[in-house]
Amino acid sequence: MPTLLEKLETSGANRLVLPAGHLPMQELARYKTFLKVETHRLKIVHRGGGGGREVCYARATLMDILLRYMWDAVMNSLSPESQKGVPSIALVAIGGYGRAELNPFSDIDFMFLHEGQVVAGNKPLPYLSKLMDGILYPLWDLGLKVGYSVRSVDDAVNAAQDDMLSKTSLIEARLVTGNEALFKKLQKAVLARCVEGYETKYIAARLQDQAARHNKFGNSPSMQEPNVKNGCGGLRDYQNLIWMTYFKYRTRSLKELVAKELISETEQKQLDNAYDYLLRVRNEMHYHAGRAADVLSKNLQPAVAHNMGYTDRSPSLRLEKFMREVYTHARNIYLLNRTLEQRMALLPPPPTRLQFLKGFIGRGKAKETEQPAVDGFKFIDGYIHAANPRVFRDQPRRLMRVFLHAQQRGLRLHPDLAQLIRSQLALADRAFLYDEHVRETFLTILNQRGNVAPALRAMHEVGLLGKYIPEFGKLTCLVQHEFYHQYTADEHTLMCLQQLDRVWEAKEEPYSRYAELFQKLDRPFLLYLALILHDVGKADGHGKHADVSSQLAERVARRLGLDGSATHNLRLVIEHHLLMANISQRRDLDDPAVIRSFVNEIQNAEALMMLTVHTFVDSVATSDKLWNDFKDTLLWSLYSRTLPSLTGGTEFIRAEEVQRELLAEEIVRALPGRISEEELHAHFGTLPSRYFQIHSSPEIMRDLSLTHRFMHLQISEHENALQPVVDWHNEPDRGYTVAKICTWDRAGLFSNIAGSFSAAGLNILTAQVFTRSDAIVLDTFYVTDARTGALANREEKEKLEELLNKVLTGDEVNFRALIAKQRVNRPLYQSYEGDQMPTQLHFDNETSESRTAIEVETEDRIGLLYAISEALAELELNISAAKIVTEKGAAIDTFYVNELDGSKILDPGRQSFVERKIRDSINKL
Structure with a gap:
């Protein structure tokens, strides 16, 4: 059976051999019949399930056959003497035709290659x-x-030296017919003069071109009307990888990359299958x-689906x-390309944390000193690596951490760590889904306002997000039928998270007005979770x-252990x-009934603020x-008109009181004997109402126990009434220690506490500060080792307590000097010179x-x-509460605060003085 x-x-052979002396222009009918019959044959092969590459290669072969017979016919029409005098000439396929990949209506690009003596004064x-003329005119007449x-x-090489597209075209060049030695000469010249020494420049240009394409066509592989050729994850992305790896490794196929152990056989198979399918x-x-068509538009999709064998009723x-x-x-x-670009060092190093924050792109990064392994991982040059291949098998919770x-x-x-996660997703089993430690880590990730979308996108790209939240996993690549949706359901959700991150740091309208609401939320993880679900x-x-989503959300909330209010x-x-x-x-907002x-x-x-921001993003x-x-x-008008009804009336106040009474009743039932009612x-x-809004009953119990211990000190016989009580709690699942x-x-208390933490080598991520009306302070600090970002160790805890006892019992402590010593070790989030925020x-x-x-x-x-609070203390301003947040290095x-007489800082001159004092204190660090 012939292939x-x-x-x-x-x-x-049967149709295209011309009678002696005949030229192609005299035999157009013959060529038309050949093209019609064989094009139909290829269409039958395609509709019968033929692969994309198979049909495209056959189409290129069809053109090869046509051009070879035309070439031979023209050559044979020359006299024997003329044939002997014809210099070296070759017909060379370039571009997609050079790759031997021609879609049915793709352009046919080729070059007449000569040695120079067949052209005079720019005329052949x-x-x-x-x-x-014997080849071009018939081709045009054939349509x-x-x-x-x-x-x-020389012409070809000179044109390609500074032009990426010409260079790409030549590295794919293929001899159709003519002088083989001349074609080989071209190949050698291209390698020597267009490839060698141009590797870095070419790869940078290809990456720039790829980024521009992605921006133009939606920056997502999940557009509702994808551009199959040029969009994210389109055919051009695959080709781009082949071209760049040719320049870097001189390979021409994925098989050669597998042989060099640069990619795995699994990755090769996935990429080849995807490329073949999109070609089809x-x-x-x-x-x-x-x-020719590249955009799979909405009106084209039904017919294409049916013709490709999707025949559901x-x-x-x-x-x-x-x-x-x-x-x-x-x-x-899209994902594998990005992974391979990173693994094969085709991409520049990732930017620093602060460059991410400020949107800097393409600036180089100095080599980071390798830190010791933390929790089984190493942090090197902008990437996180597994310390050993068993890091997840030894402790599956690390898949989330x-x-x-x-x-x-x-x-x-x-990239190697991402591949390791993909290969070990089976560890995310039922026990993993219900593990309270994994849950704590996941909710901590969701609580990092302004910095959630990149983490969840990375989680989705390796397949973990859909495993951990199976309800979301079912949205992967799900078509949304509404005409106004640009993306698949999963991509839309990730874009929502990205928009919410953008709200957090927004300075311009309309995003900035929603930033006010977002910043007031004490449980930002709830809004991120609502968007996911x-x-x-x-x-x-x-x-x-x-x-349906609301019902499924309740199931997820139970798994995540959320309380009734959340x-x-x-x-x-x-x-x-x-x-x-x-x-x-759609409604009249002036109607009170609405x-x-x-x-x-x-x-x-809280629900109103969440819903307003949710609606916008x-x-x-x-x-x-x-x-x-x-x-x-x-x-915004609807939000503004609704808010007073939820916050200003007696119903709201009574609702707060009821909530507090319910909390108190719950705690009374669990109250240990040593603590009285x-x-x-x-x-x-x-305590103020906000304390009870953001604290759960177990947290309030912990504070009660701490207060009880402190009050017990006041009636003891020892002279230690001024000493604080410190309670430490490591939260490895959340990546910090709670103190x-x-x-x-007392005056300057907050400054002394903050200074003690810094002097002990601890970085304060965030803090909650509450002062009871009876002058008892309850401060909570979330800290990490300032050098490594790991949990606080015993030495740091002991140092903190020692410093606190000293400074709070009246001893002098030079915090500035102690903090300066900590600068010997580079802080985890320190920026590079010139990048100061x-x-x-x-x-x-x-x-x-x-x-x-x-x-x-x-x-x-x-x-x-410490620097800020020290300035406030020197200004004799009383700090009654504080919200301390560290996000993305900021x-x-x-x-x-208020003045000693209890008044606000209203005078502009006083405000200027306070601002100058705070700035000076910060600049001294």
Whole structure:
């Protein structure tokens, strides 16, 4: 049984041999018949399930056969004497034709290669002119799209030396017919003069071109109307990898890369399968459209799906199955390409943490000193590596913790580590899903406002996110049928998370107004979780997806151990995630009944703030054309009109009281015998309402026990009433150590505590500061080793307690000198010289009735909190509360202060003096 290629050759031999003396232009009918019959043969092979590469290669072979017979016919028409005098000439295929990959209506690009003596004054001599005319005119008359050039070896090489596209075309060049020695001369010249010495420049140009393509076509392999050729994960990405590895390793195929052990056989198989499938899709697009086509548009998808064998009775179901396969293959090309580009050092080193923060791209990074292994991982040159191949088998919880380490340090997973995770996903079993340590790590990742999307995208790309949240996993490459959606369901969700991160650090409208709400949320993880789960009901396909998503969210909340309040608000936001857009855009907001009805649905202020931000990011992540200023104004108006009903009335106040009473009753039932109810009532009666909003009953019990220990010291016989009580708790799943401190309030207390931590070599990630009305202070600090980012060790804890005891019992401690010694070791998040983030201060006298909120945003560094609080102490300002946040290498701290007489800082001159004092203190670090 002859092969397809043998049938093409036989057909050419039978149809394309011209009578003696005949030229191709005289035999157009013959060529038309050949092309018509053999093109139809290829279409039958394709529709019968023929592979993309098989059909494309056969199409290139078909063109080879046609051109060879035309070439021979023209040559044979010359007299014997003329044939002897013809100089060396070759017909060379370039571009896709040179790769021997021609889709049905792709251009046919070739070059007439000569040695120079067949061209005079830029005009071809008769020999070459007759050959060109004898081939080009018939091709044009046959309706073929032809791109051609006429060049000598030197011409070709000179044109390609500074042009990436010409260079690429030449490295794929292939001899169709003519002088083989001349073609080999071209190949040698290209290697010597266009490749050797140009490797770095060429790879950089290809990466730049790839980035530009991705930006142009949506920067995602999951676009609703993907560009199969040029989009993310398209055919060009695969080709790009082949071209770059040729320049770096002189390989021409993935098989050669496997032989050099640069990629695995599994990776090769995945890439080849994906490339073949997308070529097949493009073949069908060409056949169906009757012309070249690259964009798999919505109106093209149903017919392409049907013609490729997706024949479910339901049109939507067959479309879903087909597009899911398209997205899966495109995603494989995109992710594997990126992994291989990193592994084979085709990419420049990743930027520093601060460069990520400020959006710097392409700046080099100095080599980092390799740190000792932390939790089984090493952090080297911007990447996180496994310390040994058994790192996950020894402790499966590290599958989640590795993303926390990467997030906290601004690192990327090394390609080998990413592959190790993919190969060991079986460790994420049922026990892993219900493991409380894994849960704590996951929620900690979600709580890092402004820095969540990169961690979850990385988690999704290796397959862990869908394993840990199976409800979300079902969205992978799921088609969204709504016309306004740009992305698949999973990609839309990741884009939502990315938009929410953008809200956190926004300085410009419209994002900045939502930043205010986002920053007020005490449980940011809830909003991130709501976004992850808001569309999971779409995978079910039955009922309203918001209702189904809400039900599935409750199941996830149970697995994650969320309390009743968190679960309730999570479900509220997901169930109503379309409600605010609908009401704001379709209802009369001046009608009090509309607002009352909405208030009844939303129920509380936290849910309202979450839903407002959710609505905004969900909309802008759906399509870049969906949101506008008018919709933004309507949404903000609905929020503004609803908020007073949830915060200003007696109903709200009573709801707070009921919540506090329920907490107290729960704690009374679990109260240990050593703690009296009197202590409990004192605790509940002397702390602000915010304390009870953000603390769970176990946390309040821990604070009660700490306060009890402190009060016990006051009645002991020893002279230690001024000494603090410190309670340490390591949280390896969250990547930090918690230190709770209970003591009497006094001037400069916060500054002394912050200085003690820094002097002990501990970096403060965040802090919660509460002062009871009876002057008992309860401060909670979340800290890590300032040098390695690991948990606090025993020596650091002992040093902290020693310093605290000294400074709080009246001894002098030179914190500046002690902190300066810590600078000997490079702080984990220190930036490079010249990359300093500017310090910004803002005075807010509106948020609180009795205090001024001083917001300080600056680059995080060891001793920063001490420097700020020391300045506030010297200014004789009382710190009654503080919100300390470290995100992405930036410290964003808010101090609630008042003057000694209890007044706010209202005078502009006093504000300027306070700002100058804080800046001076920071600059001295």
